[in-house]
Amino acid sequence: MELKSAPAAKPIKIPGPDHPITVEHNPNRVVVSLGGRVIADTREALTLREAAYPAVQYIPRKDVDMALLARTDHATYCPYKGDSSYFSIPLGGERSANAVWTYEAPYAVVSSIKDHLAFYPDRVDAIEERS
Numbered sequence: 001m002e003l004k005s006a007p008a009a010k011p012i013k014i015p016g017p018d019h020p021i022t023v024e025h026n027p028n029r030v031v032v033s034l035g036g037r038v039i040a041d042t043r044e045a046l047t048l049r050e051a052a053y054p055a056v057q058y059i060p061r062k063d064v065d066m067a068l069l070a071r072t073d074h075a076t077y078c079p080y081k082g083d084s085s086y087f088s089i090p091l092g093g094e095r096s097a098n099a100v101w102t103y104e105a106p107y108a109v110v111s112s113i114k115d116h117l118a119f120y121p122d123r124v125d126a127i128e129e130r131s
Helices: 090-096 108-113
Strands: 021-025 029-034 037-042 046-050 056-060 070-078 082-088 100-102 116-119 126-130
Touching (some): 021 108, 029 056, 037 056, 046 108, 082 090
Antiparallel strands (some): 021 046, 029 037, 029 126, 070 082
8 A cells, every 4th residue: 555645734925015905896898708709897806916916807707607608527726816826718619718706705805706706807808897
């Protein structure tokens, strides 16, 4: 019998001055489209700003056409937010593989993004903010 060492515990980091994270309600309507279809349309998006990264719009799952998404096995880990799961958008073909991510059990500091999805801008046609 071969013994495998247990995986190292995942590090958990707390945002601070060197790596700030803020989550705020976006007052604008946010619409995500691909291939002439609206994938998401909401007035309840949350804008997450993290360190020097571009702002990300997190859209409530209820405002996303989940029938257009396909869950994948891809997963990543962020020491500030937790484990993320991914979806592809088959409508977009290979370009839209793993185009969508979500933190289904985010760390407490960003708990408001639970039940929200985010989209990679280069894997959809548009993420528009409309007044």
